[in-house]
Amino acid sequence: MQKSLHIDAAKCTGCRQCEMACSFENYAMFNPSRSRIKVFDFEHAGRKVPYTCTQCDEAWCLHACPVEAIRIDRATGAKIVLENVCVGCKVCTIACPFGTINYVAESGKVQKCDLCGGDPACAAACPTGAITYIDANWTGLDRMRQWAEKTSVQPAA
Amino acid sequence: MGWARKVLRVNLTKGTCAAEPLNMEWAAQYLGQRGLATKYLASEIDPKCDPLGPDNKIIWATGPLTGTMASTGGRYSVITKGPLTGAIACSNSGGYFGAELKMAGWDMVIFEGVSPKPVYLLIQDDTAELRDAAHLWGKTVWQTEELLKKGHQDPLMRVSSIGRAGENRVLFACVVNDLHRAAGRSGVGAVAGSKNLKAIAVRGTRGVTGIANPKEFMKVTAEKKKILADNAVTGQGLPTYGTQVLMNVINEVGALPTRNSRDVQFEGARKISAEAMREKRPTDGKANLVTNAACFGCTIACGRISKMDETHFTVANRPEYWGATGGLEYEAAWALGCANGVEDLEALTYANILCNEDGIDPISFGATVGAVMELYEMGVLTKEQIGIEAPFGSAKALAHLAEITVRGEGFGREVGQGSRRLCEKYGHPELSMTVKSQEFPAYDPRGIQGMGLTYATSNRGACHLRSYTVASEILGVPVKTDPLATEGKPELVKAFQDATSVFDSAGVCVFTTFAWTMADLAPQLQAACEGDWSLEKLEKMGERIWNLERQFNLAAGFTAKDDDLPRRLKTEPAKTGPAKGLVNGIDKMLPVYYRVRGWTPQGVPTAETLQRLGL
Numbered sequence: 213m214q215k216s217l218h219i220d221a222a223k224c225t226g227c228r229q230c231e232m233a234c235s236f237e238n239y240a241m242f243n244p245s246r247s248r249i250k251v252f253d254f255e256h257a258g259r260k261v262p263y264t265c266t267q268c269d270e271a272w273c274l275h276a277c278p279v280e281a282i283r284i285d286r287a288t289g290a291k292i293v294l295e296n297v298c299v300g301c302k303v304c305t306i307a308c309p310f311g312t313i314n315y316v317a318e319s320g321k322v323q324k325c326d327l328c329g330g331d332p333a334c335a336a337a338c339p340t341g342a343i344t345y346i347d348a349n350w351t352g353l354d355r356m357r358q359w360a361e362k363t364s365v366q367p368a369a
Numbered sequence: 370m371g372w373a374r375k376v377l378r379v380n381l382t383k384g385t386c387a388a389e390p391l392n393m394e395w396a397a398q399y400l401g402q403r404g405l406a407t408k409y410l411a412s413e414i415d416p417k418c419d420p421l422g423p424d425n426k427i428i429w430a431t432g433p434l435t436g437t438m439a440s441t442g443g444r445y446s447v448i449t450k451g452p453l454t455g456a457i458a459c460s461n462s463g464g465y466f467g468a469e470l471k472m473a474g475w476d477m478v479i480f481e482g483v484s485p486k487p488v489y490l491l492i493q494d495d496t497a498e499l500r501d502a503a504h505l506w507g508k509t510v511w512q513t514e515e516l517l518k519k520g521h522q523d524p525l526m527r528v529s530s531i532g533r534a535g536e537n538r539v540l541f542a543c544v545v546n547d548l549h550r551a552a553g554r555s556g557v558g559a560v561a562g563s564k565n566l567k568a569i570a571v572r573g574t575r576g577v578t579g580i581a582n583p584k585e586f587m588k589v590t591a592e593k594k595k596i597l598a599d600n601a602v603t604g605q606g607l608p609t610y611g612t613q614v615l616m617n618v619i620n621e622v623g624a625l626p627t628r629n630s631r632d633v634q635f636e637g638a639r640k641i642s643a644e645a646m647r648e649k650r651p652t653d654g655k656a657n658l659v660t661n662a663a664c665f666g667c668t669i670a671c672g673r674i675s676k677m678d679e680t681h682f683t684v685a686n687r688p689e690y691w692g693a694t695g696g697l698e699y700e701a702a703w704a705l706g707c708a709n710g711v712e713d714l715e716a717l718t719y720a721n722i723l724c725n726e727d728g729i730d731p732i733s734f735g736a737t738v739g740a741v742m743e744l745y746e747m748g749v750l751t752k753e754q755i756g757i758e759a760p761f762g763s764a765k766a767l768a769h770l771a772e773i774t775v776r777g778e779g780f781g782r783e784v785g786q787g788s789r790r791l792c793e794k795y796g797h798p799e800l801s802m803t804v805k806s807q808e809f810p811a812y813d814p815r816g817i818q819g820m821g822l823t824y825a826t827s828n829r830g831a832c833h834l835r836s837y838t839v840a841s842e843i844l845g846v847p848v849k850t851d852p853l854a855t856e857g858k859p860e861l862v863k864a865f866q867d868a869t870s871v872f873d874s875a876g877v878c879v880f881t882t883f884a885w886t887m888a889d890l891a892p893q894l895q896a897a898c899e900g901d902w903s904l905e906k907l908e909k910m911g912e913r914i915w916n917l918e919r920q921f922n923l924a925a926g927f928t929a930k931d932d933d934l935p936r937r938l939k940t941e942p943a944k945t946g947p948a949k950g951l952v953n954g955i956d957k958m959l960p961v962y963y964r965v966r967g968w969t970p971q972g973v974p975t976a977e978t979l980q981r982l983g984l
Contacts, residue, residue, distance in 0.1 A: 225667075227664070229666065236587070240583065241578040242472075243576025258662075260662070339668035
């Protein structure tokens, strides 16, 4: 079964536990600026939205890479960056329509979400269930259920 | 190690910035943030100095858990000698700024001297420099943050700044970060203003590294987060209702100071409560509350995000106030509402927004307005003097006074001096509900006896966050005590004061203490920091920090006479509720408290006490 990160922004409080968990998992430090998942703050609307790579099947980044530094992890379906192959040309960052693969000046390579090998630290750290790791075929199930519930309500007489 | 081990020293007179190593011997004795910065301040300034003069210093300080995955690990404090009180001032804030400062590689920033012209401090990781702030002076906190982010083309920058109130030296001006989180009390913002320091803008990309035992730290912080999630207060009450969950509770127990403490219950409490914030308004069908929000690292998320009713008289045709922003917390709702008898939720929300926008403490402001309204009703102050009719309950007067106070206009300049100075000026010092010149918060000491001792002995002037005995006396955390009894309260107050000193020094939020005890904090510190962080050591440290602050105040000229409550609370019994007929028993509690503290009957730590604590 393939699984996906599922983001329910309505549940996000903006605590950044996900960003710290991500940077700790990958760089052994608490450093949101190195996190591969980012929480965006839409202050005037009162909304916080976590965002990261959705692991496209036909990944633009992968196709754009001239040195084949981006490979598919067969177990998880994640597109992963081979750091020893990446030459830091940044073409993938141009190709990605979502901006979720990013250059890191400190290493001279790009970084992106790799689903932590199948146990994403961000989902484990999220205290509200805004980020979950679920069956990829059913990422919309919660929302379907909500709408299904509405359709079953009889209008008041 | 939880610390970055680096201090930034900024000499505003000379315009220099220099890095120095953190004094690790002191860190072992005072931990960080509140405790450690107080040690620095007490060692570097004359406690008798003018708080708004060049000899005072002001410190922005983080704790060892700031910027880590420990829940609520995003706090910082601003420490200085306070201009409202003349005592030690230490005001704690959440949001994201504290963690960002730590991520840039700094434990604290010490400002000394006075800049010849307005400046802001720009920190980008290791580099720090003072920049000209001519374009920011006269601007609000909100404008300042926007101008800095635009000017530096950095939307991720974090800003801690003062508004016009701090520039105008309103004695209860705050330092505000992330638009609506504030180091709120005792006038720390006025000290920044007196130094021509407008803001600190920081971007930190180095991160927090070098956790002593990373595996253990991740394990133990996860366990402690679960305790917060499973607790009824931190897991359900605070995220759902915010601190405003208290409004109806405190009203029912007859401890809601109302109309400048004439009454202990407010008939309009329900209309300005957490429950009311969630109800749909008849005008636009929307609720005042939009959502809850967390500060950095916080798994509780008690913060309120509100949107105003666009048709309300305060903001009609002023779309700049229509967006979502920080909403009413309990203390603000009480001070702007109950203390003045105002029951218009939208008017309180508006006044609270102005407090955030220009950086004033809603507690001191609201409580001072309460005194103004009482003086108005007595005929001491007139409509001509105030600029508006100001009887208790007037939402228009509240909104007007908020506007002129943040702008420093007319009678607003007198409000900006706080209630002690204002009441003295108009011949009624007894009407100022203050201790050490600081307005007390939302718990009436006649209905919650321990809070009387809390206010009287708080080192930064009247305050609930120095020993929140409400937890025990009302909520039963960690054990239920009788709110109407004085017996046992001196011991309770001391225990809360010492524990809170440690939580404030660690870099976490005091709200964790609804679920955590010091025994929950100790293993998190032990995993993060090298050295011994046993429970015993922390308990002694809390007492040491409390006594250090006390010594500062004694050296500044305070005596046992200043550990007292306004006459009203000692002579005018509560008129209604469970505490009906009671006054506060401070005179019974204080001598016992001094003894429990190991102080002389004059409130001075004995030589033995100081030696035991290594002071």
